[in-house]
Amino acid sequence: MHMNVSSKLINKYYRARANSKFAGVVTQIDASVQIIARMLDADFVGAFYYERTTRKLIPISYQHGHHLSIRNLGALADFWADIDIDNLPVEPDMIDFDNEKFRDTSIQDQFGTENSFACCYRYPYYLDGGLRLVCTAYWYEHPEPVSLEFLHLLDLTCKIISAAMTVADELMQVENYSVRLSQLLPVFEIPLDDLPYEELLDLVTQRINDLVPGAEILLMQRDCNTGTFTLEKHLNCDQPSIEEIKILTERVKPLLWPDLPDDTVRYRCRDMDQTEGPNWAGAVMLELAPVENMQYVVLVTPPEENKLNTNDRELLSVFAVFAQTVLRNVLLVKRLEKTNLLLEESSQRLAEVETTAALADMTSGLAHDFNNIFGGLVGRVQLMKLRTQNKTQLAELEKIEHLIMEGAESVRRIQEFTTCTxxxxxxxxxxxxxxxxxxxxxxxxxxxxxxxxxxxxxxxxxxxxxxxxxxxxxxxxxxxxxxxxxxxxxxxxxxxxxxxxxxxxxxxxxxxxxxxxxxxxxxxxxxxxxxxxxxxxxxxxxxxxxxxxxxxxxxxxxxxxxxxxxxxxxxxxxRAEGKIPDVTRELTDEKGSDCLRILVVDDDTEVREVLKDTLAIDGHEPVACNDGFAALEEIEKRKFDMMITDLGMPGMSGLELAGAVHERFPDMPIAMVTGWGTQLNEDEVALNGIKSVLSKPFHLKDIRTLVNNLAVKA
The missing domain is CATH 3.30.565.10 (Histidine kinase-like ATPase, C-terminal domain)
Known part of the structure; x- marks a missing residue:
């Protein structure tokens, strides 16, 4: 915000008071009123100085956005020039933005009405019991409530304006103070969306260095739960040790606002006591209001030849308010980024789960079909090995068998990958x-x-x-x-x-x-x-x-x-502890001593015939059926010693068949030889009377062992 009217207004006021430092007065006032406008986020701010001799309020600065077209400033000047000072609608004890007498939302003056403002605040500044300055702010929309800290800063800024108008001998000092104060404005305008976290912290520490050139600066995060500090940035000094940070953060005393109670002070500037470190004398600490359980702390140690004066401390205190806004947003942005990252990871995990589920649906059916094919192939190869004595042919058959079993193992691992069990x-x-x-x-x-x-x-x-x-x-x-x-x-x-x-x-x-x-x-x-x-x-x-x-x-x-x-x-x-077991596969070559009548049920012709031939070689009497219905008919015609069934069959599944047979003949041993073996529910298998499950493809020795074990349990 900036206008050229300030010079004309002050020229008019100083019409008989020529001063070589006049430019400094203008800079001071404009900078201060700009800060008021930014603090209040107002669309228009006017400052009026009380001239004791005429007992009138004289306009000294108007500030509004470049894009706004403000009409009839003369009406605003006339309104305040004609107002009865002794009957102002506000008193010192009524200075509160929530006080209806202080706030005027009706916009009764001509200036506010002509410019279509919706709300107006009028803030008087009193010094030594008398009115010295009035600031009036206008908004097109009702603003958010203003905190006590901002009210104090508003009072402090009005004090600066009053000092600039009444103490000509200090204009050069005030001008310098204004320039340094204006350095705070870029901090408040930091583009949070454009700067990375590290660059934001660098900018904050650099602004402090602009206010107190050459100062040693430590920017830290404090965990409010544990009280521990984490150093984020350091400037103009070496990185301190953990013990030094502990001393620096403990040996301090609070410097409170002189006119506010202690419990209202959220931004404190604290003096460092004299410590063992000679460079720490005169250090101040800025404690910024915490965000949840995290708080930023800035420790500023001025150079020995440039001790902090009252203005320095006030500037640092004002800076704390601006820095709080920036660093609070930094913490919130970091938390938002962390949340977004967690959401992205969760979405990715969900996509992986859905992908795995889709793969499970696809591979389970393929695995069953492949296992049936592998089962038939390996069975035929093993039967051929039993019927030949030619060593060359046996070697070739063993190679074929090995390749088939490798393919079956790949299918098994794919099944296990998709079932995740x-x-x-x-x-x-x-x-x-x-x-x-x-x-x-x-x-x-x-x-x-x-x-x-x-x-x-x-x-x-x-x-x-x-x-x-x-x-x-x-x-x-x-x-x-x-x-x-x-x-x-x-x-x-x-x-x-x-x-x-x-x-x-x-x-x-x-x-x-x-x-x-x-x-x-x-x-x-x-x-x-x-x-x-x-x-x-x-x-x-x-x-x-x-x-x-x-x-x-x-x-x-x-x-x-x-x-x-x-x-x-x-x-x-x-890691684990325990005895390493022998992983050698234990299979028996011994045939069962009894000839058993065994019902074989499988819809795959090759697997069914391999099972039938294998059992016949061992002297058993196999009866083969291609589905569950045929098996139930056979079991009613003659007595069987055991049943070996497939799982996935048309019309009636192996589980349904096993359940029906178990209910009719509860003592009959039932085994399942299936390509779905790795995906069966153990409780469901036991409930239907199934004593053993063998996955396809299988070795002939596995069938022999299966039959012998079931015969023992019968």
Missing amino acids: KLKELQPVDLCQMLDDVTEKERVPWQKEAEDRSVEVVIKRLLDQAVVMGNHDDLIAVIDKLIDNAVGVSPKGSTVKVELSGTEENITLTVSDEGPGIPEELRTRIFYPFYTTKQERGAGLGLAVVYGIIGRHSGKVWVESRESGGAVFKVTLN
Whole structure:
């Protein structure tokens, strides 16, 4: 806000009082009235000085926005020139913006009516029992209530105007004070949306330095709950130690406003006592009103040759009000950013859950179909192995069987990733031993590629033993997948580093490569099934499998970028104690001693025939049915020793069939061989009388063991 009328008004008032320092008076008054207008957020402010000889109020400054067109200023001057000073509508004890006698919302003067103002405040300044100054403010809309602190500042500003008009000998000092006071205005106009947090703090400390040049400045945050201080910024001094900050913030005494009760003072300027530090004498502290449980504190230590005077302290006190607005908004903006970040993370997690649910729907059906296919294939291969003695053919059949079982294992891990449940019993396992296992040539799928491209895999163990609760095969797969992924993206002649480290609580596996790295926006997507960044290899399942396995082990897996290039995958698992069990698979080759009549129910022809042939080889009498209805008819015709059924069948599910048979023959052992095995509800299975569940694809030894175990329980 600025107008050129101030000079004309004061010229008129000083028509017989020539003064070489007149320009300083104008600057002082305009700056002060500008501050009043900004503090009140008024559309128009006028200042009127009481001339004792004429007993009239003389206009000395008008301030309003550049974009406003104000009419008939003469009417405003006439209104105050003609007013009866002795019968002003306000008294010193009525100075309160909530006082109806002080506030005039009706706009009865001609000036306010012609300019369509909605509200007017009139503030008189009294000195030594007499009226010295009146400020009047107009708004187009009703303003927010004004706090007691702003009222005090308004009174203080009016005092400055009065001093400028009455004490000509101090005009130079007042002019300097005005210039310094005007330096506070940019603080109040700081663009919070445009400046980062650090730059805002820099600007605040720099403004204090403008007010008190060369002062040592510490800007700190105080936790109101714990009383601890955190240093945010320091200027013109070295960073103090924690002990120095403690002394600086404790050895102070309050400097209160002289005319306000102590309980109303929110912004305090405090003097530092004499302490051991010679440079701390004369320091002042600005305590800004807290925001929730956080408060900003500014400690200002003036240079030894420039002690703080009364004006300096008043300026710093005024600055505290402006800085409070800025820093309060800074804290609110930080909290808003934190809230937005949490919302973004929550939205991302929700999207991941929805994606996983969609993948679960898709993969569950595919897994069932693939498991049926794999079950038929592996069964036929195993039957062929039993019928041939040719070593070459046996070796080829074993390779085929191995490939089928690898495919089945991939399907199983996809199922486990999408169900997000712990499907296996976890036991103590040693990751150090696993690292030794994966370096055995016959076990390492990535070894040949590493040798062909001269990629060196360096394994470093910082622990003698790293025991966690886990599934041995799954964690071996995690190590294999991470190393395979690193080798696959590494350039020729580079190095893949595998490191095992730990703390008292956690074990960390780190796999780093020298490849192209992973952009930040892709670091979560790479763990989705079927997502891959590789151009020539991989189906995008490896990292999804790793993510699912580690999640079921209550661990964490994430990826970082290396400064020198490449990616770093990290896995953390909780430490555990216990005896490492023997993970060797225990299966029996012994046939059952009794010939059992077994009802086999499966809608897949290949699986049904494999089961039938396998049972027949062991001397049992299998009866095969392709659905539940046919099975119920058979079970009424003859007696069966046990039933083996599939789960997903048309018309009647395996659970429904098992429930019906169990109700009719509660002592008959029932087993389920199914491609849905990893997703069955244990309570529902038991409720329908099912004693055992075997997942497809299966080994012939698994069927033999299943039948023998059920026969014992029968």
